[in-house]
Amino acid sequence: MLLQFNLQIILLTAQVAWQRSVRPALVRDAVLLPLLGFAGLILLWWVVAAFVSELMPTPWEALVANLDYILHPFYRRGPGNLGIGWLLLASLKRVLIGFGLGALVAIPVGFLLGMSRQAMMALNPIVQILKPVSPLAWLPIALAIFNLANPSAIFVIFVTSLWPTIINTSLGVSSVSKDYLDVARVLEMPRWRQIIKIIWPASLPYVFTGLRISLGIAWLVIVAVEMLTGGIGIGFFVWDSWNRLNLSSVFLAVLVIGFTGLILDFAVGKLQELVTHRPVSQVEA
Amino acid sequence: MVKPNTHLASSAAATTSKGFLVIEDLVKAYPTPNGGETVVLDGINLSIGEDEYISVIGHSGCGKSTLLKIVGGLERSTSGAVWLEDREIRKPGADRMMVFQHYSLLPWLTVRENIRLAVDEVLSHLSSANKQQVVNEHLAMVNLTEAANKYPDEISGGMKQRVGIARALAIRPKVLLMDEPFGALDALTRGKLQRQVLDIWENHRQAVMMITHDVDEALFMSDRIIMMTNGPHAKIGEILEVPFPHPRKIEDVRGSKEFFALRNHALNFLDHHFSQD
Numbered sequence: 001m002l003l004q005f006n007l008q009i010i011l012l013t014a015q016v017a018w019q020r021s022v023r024p025a026l027v028r029d030a031v032l033l034p035l036l037g038f039a040g041l042i043l044l045w046w047v048v049a050a051f052v053s054e055l056m057p058t059p060w061e062a063l064v065a066n067l068d069y070i071l072h073p074f075y076r077r078g079p080g081n082l083g084i085g086w087l088l089l090a091s092l093k094r095v096l097i098g099f100g101l102g103a104l105v106a107i108p109v110g111f112l113l114g115m116s117r118q119a120m121m122a123l124n125p126i127v128q129i130l131k132p133v134s135p136l137a138w139l140p141i142a143l144a145i146f147n148l149a150n151p152s153a154i155f156v157i158f159v160t161s162l163w164p165t166i167i168n169t170s171l172g173v174s175s176v177s178k179d180y181l182d183v184a185r186v187l188e189m190p191r192w193r194q195i196i197k198i199i200w201p202a203s204l205p206y207v208f209t210g211l212r213i214s215l216g217i218a219w220l221v222i223v224a225v226e227m228l229t230g231g232i233g234i235g236f237f238v239w240d241s242w243n244r245l246n247l248s249s250v251f252l253a254v255l256v257i258g259f260t261g262l263i264l265d266f267a268v269g270k271l272q273e274l275v276t277h278r279p280v281s282q283v284e285a
Numbered sequence: 286m287v288k289p290n291t292h293l294a295s296s297a298a299a300t301t302s303k304g305f306l307v308i309e310d311l312v313k314a315y316p317t318p319n320g321g322e323t324v325v326l327d328g329i330n331l332s333i334g335e336d337e338y339i340s341v342i343g344h345s346g347c348g349k350s351t352l353l354k355i356v357g358g359l360e361r362s363t364s365g366a367v368w369l370e371d372r373e374i375r376k377p378g379a380d381r382m383m384v385f386q387h388y389s390l391l392p393w394l395t396v397r398e399n400i401r402l403a404v405d406e407v408l409s410h411l412s413s414a415n416k417q418q419v420v421n422e423h424l425a426m427v428n429l430t431e432a433a434n435k436y437p438d439e440i441s442g443g444m445k446q447r448v449g450i451a452r453a454l455a456i457r458p459k460v461l462l463m464d465e466p467f468g469a470l471d472a473l474t475r476g477k478l479q480r481q482v483l484d485i486w487e488n489h490r491q492a493v494m495m496i497t498h499d500v501d502e503a504l505f506m507s508d509r510i511i512m513m514t515n516g517p518h519a520k521i522g523e524i525l526e527v528p529f530p531h532p533r534k535i536e537d538v539r540g541s542k543e544f545f546a547l548r549n550h551a552l553n554f555l556d557h558h559f560s561q562d
Contacts, residue, residue, distance in 0.1 A: 179385060179387060179389040180389065180391060182359055182377075182385070182389065183383075183385075183389050183391070183403075185358075185359060185376075185377040186357060186358075186359070186378070186379065186381070186382060186383050187379055187402075187403055187406040187407055187456070188377065188378055188379055188406065188407070189406050197402065198391070201391070201393040201394075202391075202393070276393055277392070277393050277436050278392055278393065278436075278438060
């Protein structure tokens with residue numbers, strides 16, 4: 001059973017790696033080496049668990065303890081007692097709403113910053129000062145404004161999503177290839193059509209890079225936010241499991257959070273390929 | 286041995302009635318950080334006929350691309366002027382369409398959409414069906430009907446440049462400006478594409494100004510070769526008339542004695558100016 005589960009993980013990883021990167025020449029690169037990596041990690045876990053045996057479960061014990069969660073991800077056993085699938089969906093919902101609102105604000109603002117020197121001079125200092133602030137610092141402010149946990153969590157995700165998208169969008173808009181603009185100039189294209197037909201599509205890959213980074217950070221931050229706000233969600237599940245000294249569930253949550261993050265990133269990448277008709281570069285800012 | 290028909294540039298342009306495309310006393314200088322200026326082009330005078338194919342040849346950095354950009358309106362001259370049909374050129378315009386060295390295709394549009402974008406902008410008075418027809422004609426002209434729905438990333442360099450040429454010709458410019466159009470291609474593709482472009486030109490003659498650094502290419506394709514001296518202060522050193530009649534066959538041209546005479550003459554000119562540095 002353990003072996004079977006591990007194989008599933010490895011195959012999925014290999015498949016994702018296969019699609020994301022340059023096609024590996026050998027089965028060894030696609031399957032065996034990742035398999036080796038996972039085996040090493042599990043071995044390390046086992047060794048640590050052998051020394052800290054009172055709290056740390058071994059991989060095998062963790063699997064047995066989590067069987068119920070894994071087999072029934074969508075159970076409802078009374079208020080607050082929900083399967084891990086529901087918790088994951090609740091967290092995803094917060095992230096997607098916050099991220100969506102963030103993108104709606106960040107893309108136009110980034111575009112403005114890229115187009116206008118005055119806007120850049122006026123707004124760039126704000127962006128530069130707020131960017132390094134941990135999004136969690138916004139939580140008390142959000143709680144003061146909304147007085148409710150859920151809108152506050154969404155607000156923190158919203159703020160988190162702003163900066164990478166703003167910065168990358170403005171970079172994309174201001175670095176549109178001169179060649180493309182020369183084509184537009186020779187064709188005597190008016191400015192507003194240049195914006196719609198040249199500058200916007202040319203900067204789309206940068207916009208998507210920003211969105212990918214934003215979504216990645218948002219997914220990181222939601223776990224921490226939910227630990228603080230409580231309620232239904234994968235982050236609170238981690239904290240709640242720790243309070244019940246149930247480390248097995250924490251390990252499960254780590255795995256689930258990791259896979260969900262991977263899938264989110266993959267989904268945005270696919271969307272980018274669909275929209276821009278260009279292969280997604282592996283370079284990330 | 287044929288003596289190349291050459292004359293000095295300065296004597297060619299001192300006319301009062303302007304020709305089709307006229308470059309007059311053109312100077313281009315860039316300011317330097319220490320307050321001085323670098324003169325790139327120093328007094329260019331040239332007149333091009335309305336169905337003439339000319340090449341501009343010279344070493345890297347002689348300002349030949351700058352000259353083309355000024356004619357295209359993408360750069361301003363410091364003094365002097367360029368006239369197209371007695372109108373002074375001050376800004377870019379679709380009557381002087383460019384074929385760019387690195388193709389400058391828009392990567393988010395298909396081959397067809399790239400050409401259509403130009404047609405939509407310039408031939409906006411046409412109906413949608415007529416625009417479509419213009420696009421299709423030019424796709425066929427450069428043998429790209431099959432690849433019409435591919436994206437630039439999916440086609441070879443030679444195909445990309447054919448799209449660039451189709452895009453330029455589709456909007457029916459008065460002058461076609463080509464900035465080393467075959468420079469980024471491998472030798473085999475280059476030969477094929479030169480042939481294709483010459484075929485198209487021989488069937489639809491118009492004014493062409495082509496920048497190149499390849500003497501063979503210039504001799505094979507053009508009616509006159511403008512040979513530039515080295516920059517800074519680049520001038521027209523010599524103008525070489527190419528006597529081969531159109532339509533040309535590359536084997537005939539390459540086999541002729543005149544070809545070798547002209548080729549040696551041009552190479553000697555370039556060598557001479559290279560060794561001055």
